Amino acid sequence: MTHRSFSATHAGARRTHNEDNFVDRADLGLWAVADGAGGHEAGEVASAMIRDALEAVPPHLGAGQLLAEARGRLLDVHATLLDEAAQRGPGVMMASTVAILLVRDSFFAALWAGDSRIYLLRGDTLSQLTRDHSFVQALVDSGELTPEQAEAHPQANIITRAIGAGEPDLALDKVTGSVAPSDRFLLCSDGLSKTLSEAEIAGLLGAPAGVSPADLLINAALARQVSDNVTAVVVEVGG
Numbered sequence: 598m599t600h601r602s603f604s605a606t607h608a609g610a611r612r613t614h615n616e617d618n619f620v621d622r623a624d625l626g627l628w629a630v631a632d633g634a635g636g637h638e639a640g641e642v643a644s645a646m647i648r649d650a651l652e653a654v655p656p657h658l659g660a661g662q663l664l665a666e667a668r669g670r671l672l673d674v675h676a677t678l679l680d681e682a683a684q685r686g687p688g689v690m691m692a693s694t695v696a697i698l699l700v701r702d703s704f705f706a707a708l709w710a711g712d713s714r715i716y717l718l719r720g721d722t723l724s725q726l727t728r729d730h731s732f733v734q735a736l737v738d739s740g741e742l743t744p745e746q747a748e749a750h751p752q753a754n755i756i757t758r759a760i761g762a763g764e765p766d767l768a769l770d771k772v773t774g775s776v777a778p779s780d781r782f783l784l785c786s787d788g789l790s791k792t793l794s795e796a797e798i799a800g801l802l803g804a805p806a807g808v809s810p811a812d813l814l815i816n817a818a819l820a821r822q823v824s825d826n827v828t829a830v831v832v833e834v835g836g
Contacts, residue, residue, distance in 0.1 A: 599835040600700060602628060603811035606828040609788060610819050616640035616693075617786050617828040618648040625654060626700040627667065628830050630713045632786040633693040634759060639682075643693035643761050646674050651697070660701040667697055668708065668769060671760060678761030692761035696727060696784050698832060705782070706773045710758045714790050716798065718781040723799040726772050730758035748791070780834040781810070788825035792818045802831065 602623045608615040616633035618641075631647040633640025650670040658666060682689045694711025707715045712729040728734065732755035733747035747753060760767065781802050790798075793814070801817055804810040811829040818827045 600626065601833045601835065602831065603809040603833075604628075604828075604830040605809070605811040605815045607815050607819060607826070609824060609826050610822040611824045612826060614641070615826045616644055617788075617826040618644040619784070619828050619830050620648055620651045620697075621830060622652070622654070623832075625656060625658075625663065627651065627654060627663065627697070628782075628784055628832055629695060629697040630784040630786055630828050630830055631693045631695045631760075632711065632713050632788075632826065632828070634690065634756070634762075639685075639689070639691040640693060642681075643674075643678055643691045646678065647671065647693055647695050647760060650674050660699075660704070663699055663701065664706055664708075667699065671695065671697075671708070671710075671769065672767055675760045675767045676765065679765060682761065690762060692759040694756060694786070695760050698782055698784055700776060700782075700832065700834065703775055704773065705776050706771060708769045708771050710760055710767065710769055711756045712787045712790075714783075714785055714787070716783040716785075716795075716802070718783070718799055718802045719777065721799070721803075723795055723802070725795075726774075728770065729756075730770075731756050753791070754787075776834045778834055782832040782834075783810075783814070784830040784832075785814070786826060786828040788823050788827035789814060789818050789829055791825070792821050792823045792827070 620629040631644035633644035696713040
């Protein structure tokens with residue numbers, strides 16, 4: 598199968614500094630979104646390290662090798678960020694979410710840590726493949742909040758897992774599945790998923806050929822005065 602991809606990022610309507618980064622490696626079948634956290638440009642450093650590590654993945658790897666290489670590079674970045682933060686002083690955090698999509702032959706794999714998301718649009722049905730590592734998602738899972746209440750919760754921005762945060766042993770969640778011609782995947786930072794509804798995302802993600810759905814999604818978020826950095830990478834599975 599051959600694939601087309603579209604990518605776009607923006608600082609947002611209310612910020613001047615963009616701590617998001619993305620990877621668009623259609624040649625490998627590898628795409629990623631990283632949303633930095635930590636302030637004082639530390640978040641930008643963290644997300645850029647993830648981007649650079651994945652951009653350096655060599656070509657001609659088999660599917661299993663590609664997955665192992667991506668995972669190994671994230672673990673290396675995690676260890677490096679923990680060391681760098683410790684050297685900068687007590688209380689310093691240099692961290693980033695990450696969502697990675699790998700597509701090879703008729704299958705996909707998704708890896709993630711944090712609340713950057715991956716969606717799949719198949720036909721007219723939009724599915725969220727990832728599950729947020731966040732404070733409010735834990736409350737939803739325990740039944741203390743409904744998903745609607747979680748969206749408006751004052752602590753909706755608190756993540757519970759990230760590259761560069763927590764313990765040295767990093768846990769990455771993974772889902773796998775099959776792909777079909779005309780599937781469209783969306784990788785996005787939470788600036789997008791917290792600004793647009795799933796119905797709006799599905800409508801824009803299904804844009805006709807010749808139009809960049811990534812640009813449409815970013816422009817829609819900006820029209821809503823998105824308060825956070827916003828990034829979208831769209832992957833269209835070919836035949």
